[in-house]
Amino acid sequence: MMKRHDSLQGALPLLVLKILLRRGPLHGYGITLHIETMSDEVLRVEEGSLYPALHRMEEAGWIKARWAVSEHKRRVRMYEVTAAGRRQLEAEEGRWHAVTGAVAHVLKHA
């Protein structure tokens, strides 16, 4: 379906992509932990929207998933970034910086 990226609103996909790229394959719980710790607990991920977002990103081809066994011998689903995801991240990141930079500029000089 066209214009699929429309439905991936907000910063969550951006953060997910960034973290997966930095940390390599992670499971869903790991992703939330990383977002929370890296943002000094400022950003809390809504578990209710993480999984739908993950699945949509997977469908969009930005990430891919596979089953693995964790260090505690649990079956976990690991996600990692694809090439398309990497390109998407670059684009989103650029836009994000432009917007936040502009906002910061206004705040500073207004």
Add this chain to the structure above:
Amino acid sequence: MSWLSRLANVLRASKVERDLDDELRFHIEARIDALVAKGVARQAAEAQVARQFGSRLRLREASRDVKIVAWLESLLKDVRFGLRVLRKDLVLTAAAVASLALAIGACIAAFSLIDALMLRPLPVSAPDRLVYLAYPTYEPDPPEGDWFNYPLFQRMREAGRQHVDLFGISSPNLRTAVFRDSGGQDEQVRAQFVSGNTFQQLGIAPALGRLLTPSDDVTPGAHAVAVLSHAFWMRRFGGDPSVIGRRFAFYDGQFEIIGVARAGFTGTEPGRSTDLWVPTMMWRAAAFGPPDGADWSWFRIFGRLKPGVRAEQLQAVLQATFTTFRQEWARTYRPDAPRDRIERYLETPLRVHSAANGPWSQLRRTFERPLWILAIVVALVLLIASSNVANLLIARAAAREREMSLRLSIGAGRGRLIQQVLVESALLASVACVLGLLIAAVVGPAIVNMLAPSTDPAYLDLRLNWRVLAFAGGIGLMTTVLFGLAPALRASSVATMGVLKGTGGRVSARLTLRPLLALQVGFSLVVLFVASLLLLSFLRLTRVHPGFSQDRVLLLSLDTGVIDDDEGKARVAALQLLDRVQQMPGVDGAALSEWALFEGAWWASEVRISGREPEAFAPSFLAISPGYLETMRMRLLEGRTFTVRDTEPDQPTTVIVNDAFARRFFNTTHVVGRSFGRPVGRRAATSPVVRDGLLPQEIVGVVADAKYGDLREPAPPTVYVPLRGFGTLHVRAASDDPLTLAPILQREIPRELPALRVTNVTLQSTLIANSILSERLLALLSGFFAIVGLLLAAIGLYGVLSYGVVQRTREIGIRVALGAQPGVIVRTVLAHISGVMVAGIVAGLGGGLFLARFVKTMLYEVQPLDALSLALPVCGLIVVAVLAAVPPARRAARVDPVVALRYE
């Protein structure tokens, strides 16, 4: 995701679900463990995590919704949701369903009529191996004839023996029968004379007793046996098995009932249901042998092809016999017969048609085109109703845009939204289909009643069958797609953020609504245009003056018993009857004619005029009693009318002609005193006044033109000759309600002349009305559907305008606040639809003119390009559009800027 993996997911549903549960369980447990590690009590940690996740079930569903196609489950949910939404907007839903049901019902009714009359195979075994014979004909009865005489049939049956089994079946006319259990009461039964091998060749088994066999059809007049149809047996005798062996009076004899045909077989004539069959040999004896056998063409020839024989092979074989027969017959022609007529007669090809779905009967000929026109009209109404529903759904979807975009932003798939809307429209369509079937069950039989006069009813088997059901299902599916797809696609293209912010997302709504609206306007104009053509034409037909006065004229059929056997006695008795009836109170004139005008009977004969070449053109003839022209109020232009003297046997030559005849043959109206010759048959040739086979005819009067049996055609050149005996009694009543006179006449006539009995009473006006039944049917039905279509279009316009006003409340408020006058506001609102109207009207006129070519042959003195034909529907549509636009425009003009701007 590829289709394959989706399919795999569906098939592996349980495994996928387990995987998903595993993933979530891991997440939840890890979260709890972390909390516990931080020193939170396990129970409190579990509660906190559960709160964070919300319902675990919901989480799972939301995830799965995106990825896994749990299609059936979501479908069920959509149905429940759809029903809830539809229930919420009860009025809107009811209006949508009602208009759709009406349109679908009309379509189903039209289809089942067309199916029953024209498409359905005959209810016999292997109908595709059946053929019937026909030949092209010329004026006045083109394009094809399929009635044959017995001598020719006999020869063709022999000649084609290797290729085909031929059998003859007469026209299913209503005839009088008297069954003993009714106490001597006349009954009208539809009877057919059939060859002895008919049932065997059609593969019809008896339900009771036995059917006719070839041995029942050998000697003229010797086989007084009858087979009943199952339907008649049930209706008339309640299925009583003791009818076998009973005798009844029919066709100048006593017939014995020998059997009942199997249920479901109602004859071979589409549109007519036969009550009983008797052998061909029981038809009038003169029809079988020389010298007159070939004078009577009274049955169709059917045949069952032998295995491996093709229709073309059979044609070649029978053509030879057919032509030889005609060559022999042409030798009896008068030497002065027109050359071109003889050539045409001899070169006539014989045609072998498939009889798989019955012969091309009169009812089919009359109603084929009207029914197809009707089908097109109702199909257009269905399109109008569908686009109306689409409009309503779009408007409602627009009202639900917030809901949709919310659902989109929390992750509902677009496919899922489309499915949601389509399920809603499918629900609407299926309810409308079921109601439509019910409507069709009422409308269909009502239309069948309009196909034929009540005295000679048509019969069509409209019971539900798989063809009709399949058609209804197809229509339901089509309408779902028609009115569901646009709103569905729109719903799925909602721009999420704009809608949530309370702006945007609306431009596209207008863009979808407008073409739909233009389409609707166009379709309703087409229907309106065609309907007004047909209505105008019908009105003109009803206003045609036939050349005589049909008001207050009562027509009585007489049973004259034995009087008619003696020409002299009959003549005197007839004059006596007229004399008595004229004396009766309430009678304003009485006369006899051989048959009534517009009854369907016709007599045409060539004439010879000295000094002119013989012509094949045959003017019409009618035998009338003295007083006929006066009773019918025909205007005498010159000379005199008939007197009693003209009916006397030694006065065989006086005639009255009409203006058209005088002009056609003498180029002048002043023809009193002129004469011409009429070729007469072998029997009359013995009269002393006949010279060279010509009976001299002396014109004693000229009357103004009067139509004979067709309102559309100009009055034919007509010759009125004196009637010497009985016929149809015409009585002009003094009061405006002539039927009150009927029982008096029925009682008094046998009292005055004991040999006479009145068998049937009708009105001259009824006969004329019956001659334009198909025009009436079309005018009434297309008029009705034009109104329905117009109403639906008005509702559509109203709905879209109202929606537009609601949407633009804020904008209108700002304009008013800035000082715009109400007039300006109304104009902006109307400007919205004027483009749509113009586009719709242009498209509609184009479509209408295209369709008009198909309708044209049905029209009378109305041209599609007449100013009136064009202006009437366009003006009607514009008036209705303006009326529909008034309420929303007023609402717009009354928008209070303060309220409007505070809104949202």
